[in-house]
Amino acid sequence: MFDIFKHKVGDVVLPGDVFSFASLAQDSRMEKIICGPGLRRNGDEVLVCKSGVLRHKPANLFWVDSQQKRYVPAKGESVIGIVTAKTGDTFKVDVGGSEQASLSYLAFEGATKRNRPNVQVGDLVYAQFIIANKDMEPELVCIDSCGRANGMGVFGNDGLLFRVSLGLVRRLLVPRSEIVKDLEQLFPFEMVVGMNGRVWVRAQTTQQTLIVANLLESCENMTAEQRKLLFRRVADGC
Amino acid sequence: MKDTPLSNCERQFLLKAIEEKKRLDGRQTYDYRNIKITFGTDYGCCIVDIGKTRVLAQVSCDLVAPKDNRPTEGILFFNLELSPMASPAFESNRQSELLVKLNRLLERCLRNSKCIDTESLCVVSGEKVWQIRVDVHVLNHDGNIMDAASIAAIAALSHFRRPDVGIQGEEVTVYTPEERDPIPLSIYHMPICVSFSFFQQGTYLLVDPCEREERVMDGLLVIAMNKHREICSIQSSGGIMLLKEQVLRCSKIASVKVAEITELISKALENDKKVRKEGGKFGYVESMPKERITALKTEVAPVETTDIEMKAKDIVCRTEAPSENMPSPVVHAPGTGQLGEGLQDSWGLEELDELEDDLGEEEEEQGIREQPTEEGKNATKGKYKREVVVISDSEEEEVVILHKGTQVKDLKKQAAQSNQSATAASKKRKKKKQAF
Numbered sequence: 001m002f003d004i005f006k007h008k009v010g011d012v013v014l015p016g017d018v019f020s021f022a023s024l025a026q027d028s029r030m031e032k033i034i035c036g037p038g039l040r041r042n043g044d045e046v047l048v049c050k051s052g053v054l055r056h057k058p059a060n061l062f063w064v065d066s067q068q069k070r071y072v073p074a075k076g077e078s079v080i081g082i083v084t085a086k087t088g089d090t091f092k093v094d095v096g097g098s099e100q101a102s103l104s105y106l107a108f109e110g111a112t113k114r115n116r117p118n119v120q121v122g123d124l125v126y127a128q129f130i131i132a133n134k135d136m137e138p139e140l141v142c143i144d145s146c147g148r149a150n151g152m153g154v155f156g157n158d159g160l161l162f163r164v165s166l167g168l169v170r171r172l173l174v175p176r177s178e179i180v181k182d183l184e185q186l187f188p189f190e191m192v193v194g195m196n197g198r199v200w201v202r203a204q205t206t207q208q209t210l211i212v213a214n215l216l217e218s219c220e221n222m223t224a225e226q227r228k229l230l231f232r233r234v235a236d237g238c
Numbered sequence: 239m240k241d242t243p244l245s246n247c248e249r250q251f252l253l254k255a256i257e258e259k260k261r262l263d264g265r266q267t268y269d270y271r272n273i274k275i276t277f278g279t280d281y282g283c284c285i286v287d288i289g290k291t292r293v294l295a296q297v298s299c300d301l302v303a304p305k306d307n308r309p310t311e312g313i314l315f316f317n318l319e320l321s322p323m324a325s326p327a328f329e330s331n332r333q334s335e336l337l338v339k340l341n342r343l344l345e346r347c348l349r350n351s352k353c354i355d356t357e358s359l360c361v362v363s364g365e366k367v368w369q370i371r372v373d374v375h376v377l378n379h380d381g382n383i384m385d386a387a388s389i390a391a392i393a394a395l396s397h398f399r400r401p402d403v404g405i406q407g408e409e410v411t412v413y414t415p416e417e418r419d420p421i422p423l424s425i426y427h428m429p430i431c432v433s434f435s436f437f438q439q440g441t442y443l444l445v446d447p448c449e450r451e452e453r454v455m456d457g458l459l460v461i462a463m464n465k466h467r468e469i470c471s472i473q474s475s476g477g478i479m480l481l482k483e484q485v486l487r488c489s490k491i492a493s494v495k496v497a498e499i500t501e502l503i504s505k506a507l508e509n510d511k512k513v514r515k516e517g518g519k520f521g522y523v524e525s526m527p528k529e530r531i532t533a534l535k536t537e538v539a540p541v542e543t544t545d546i547e548m549k550a551k552d553i554v555c556r557t558e559a560p561s562e563n564m565p566s567p568v569v570h571a572p573g574t575g576q577l578g579e580g581l582q583d584s585w586g587l588e589e590l591d592e593l594e595d596d597l598g599e600e601e602e603e604q605g606i607r608e609q610p611t612e613e614g615k616n617a618t619k620g621k622y623k624r625e626v627v628v629i630s631d632s633e634e635e636e637v638v639i640l641h642k643g644t645q646v647k648d649l650k651k652q653a654a655q656s657n658q659s660a661t662a663a664s665k666k667r668k669k670k671k672q673a674f
Contacts, residue, residue: 122246156247
């Protein structure tokens with residue numbers, strides 16, 4: 001069963017492709033496979049529902065790496081949201097999905113009924129989804145399960161917010177990401193990456209911030225060599 | 239659907255950057271974005287791109303009765319629509335303030351300036367005149383719709399040809415484009431709108447604001463001018479106080495910009511006319527650049543020829559040799575079937591190589607090829623190679639007779655060669671792309 005998948009890892013798959021296990025012997029079906037995004041089980045088969053490249057992570061996780069710009073909220077993902085309204089006990093936050101998410105006053109570190117967090121309409125928040133499915137309004141929190149902020153909350157009174165595609169965001173969030181390493185060598189800057197495609201950067205001067213923002217937006221469709229060449233040109237120019 | 243709100247930090251950053259004379263995309267204060275003008279296959283259809291803002295204008299004409307108070311003049315009708323595909327903030331069939339403002343500006347700019355000779359649109363005085371209708375659709379909103387709309391409208395009007403009309407006494411005949419060449423409208427001058435946005439109560443000025451700059455601006459000044467430095471219309475909105483010198487300065491800047499843009503429109507019109515005369519290809523499809531995404535590209539194109547080989551062998555073993563008569567349909571693989579032997583196939587050895595090459599390259603570039611049909615296609619190719627080609631009295635020049643004995647080895651070599659050539663070709667292509 002593994003082999004059917006392993007065979008296709010690294011290939012482009014299309015919605016409608018089927019991995020069928022009906023023809024296998026009974027005993028070899030006992031292996032467990034975890035289907036990630038883009039793969040769906042349908043009885044005895046696994047169907048592909050997104051177009052992209054099939055990827056594999058040991059020991060038994062398979063998923064389809066696809067490219068899109070529109071964000072669909074998913075539980076556990078950390079995103080950058082913009083506060084749009086303060087209503088009663090919750091904030092309404094725009095995360096780029098089809099609905100606005102709600103963020104409770106009490107979901108901040110050290111917040112109590114008397115001690116309200118200092119959040120204004122139009123502020124940026126870095127938060128995590130605790131509820132995100134297609135049947136309910138998504139909910140965000142700015143604390144983790146132990147009650148600590150862990151980097152989440154309101155941020156960014158300076159700096160620039162811009163949008164990139166989801167594929168680029170995932171490439172930036174990979175540990176020891178190549179793009180980030182290349183960028184670090186240009187000049188020091190701060191960056192917050194939300195999985196809804198929003199990125200916030202701040203460097204020492206406005207000009208540098210603009211440069212970083214433009215470079216990230218253009219990294220979208222470049223190969224590694226083109227990117228290194230571009231960064232080197234910018235470094236020489238500065 | 240509501241538009242994404244502008245966060246406080248973006249607003250602060252934009253204003254700070256403008257104070258330091260920096261714009262988001264690196265332009266100078268008086269710079270326009272890249273303007274691209276393309277015409278469609280029909281006369282009177284024009285798409286204008288200013289940066290990412292895209293606007294489509296279409297001109298059409300109709301014979302109607304004239305207005306009572308102007309029996310000898312044609313009618314001009316302008317209609318601008320904000321399509322919901324332009325921005326999430328636009329909803330269809332909603333009369334928003336922006337829509338009304340843009341419509342009024344466009345009308346004032348083009349109708350009141352009398353840039354089109356309406357007297358020449360009269361056919362029978364008091365009874366029949368031409369009604370010229372300009373429909374402008376906004377396809378993508380990235381700021382400065384007004385400029386793009388005015389350029390598109392005037393370019394489309396200059397490009398448009400109306401049917402020729404003949405009058406014999408009482409009889410009026412409208413000739414179709416096949417009978418007589420359609421004639422262009424008579425346009426005196428080209429008024430073009432230039433937008434100036436003001437920030438911090440009029441202290442800072444930017445030409446051609448993009449969408450984010452438009453959101454933080456205090457006020458907007460639109461000057462419609464033609465290349466003879468005649469102002470056709472001025473409109474200031476947002477309620478800011480402008481000084482006399484500022485307005486004069488803006489009009490000077492506008493005259494420079496309008497001269498450049500008019501030059502661009504004339505060049506585009508000439509190019510289009512030349513291409514049409516020479517009989518070359520014209521229209522939107524030709525003017526669109528081929529954009530190739532290379533982000534998720536794989537190094538080697540996975541052309542599965544080994545599978546095909548096995549499958550082809552299977553199929554050959556299973557099917558019988560084709561008879562002289564028309565056999566019933568044979569299904570080789572899901573999605574393909576063969577009825578009879580078809581035409582004399584001239585798929586010689588070299589051509590099969592090329593085809594596989596093409597397949598390999600296409601798969602690599604687009605990254606997508608329907609798996610079953612590709613296998614099916616390859617299978618049919620394999621099958622064709624195997625059967626003995628009968629020399630019939632077809633008109634084909636070259637006839638290749640393939641011998642059954644040497645098939646298997648040849649196909650294997652074929653597969654290896656085509657794989658190599660596919661990768662070599664893909665490497666060449668990659669090198670070419672990197673050179674950009």
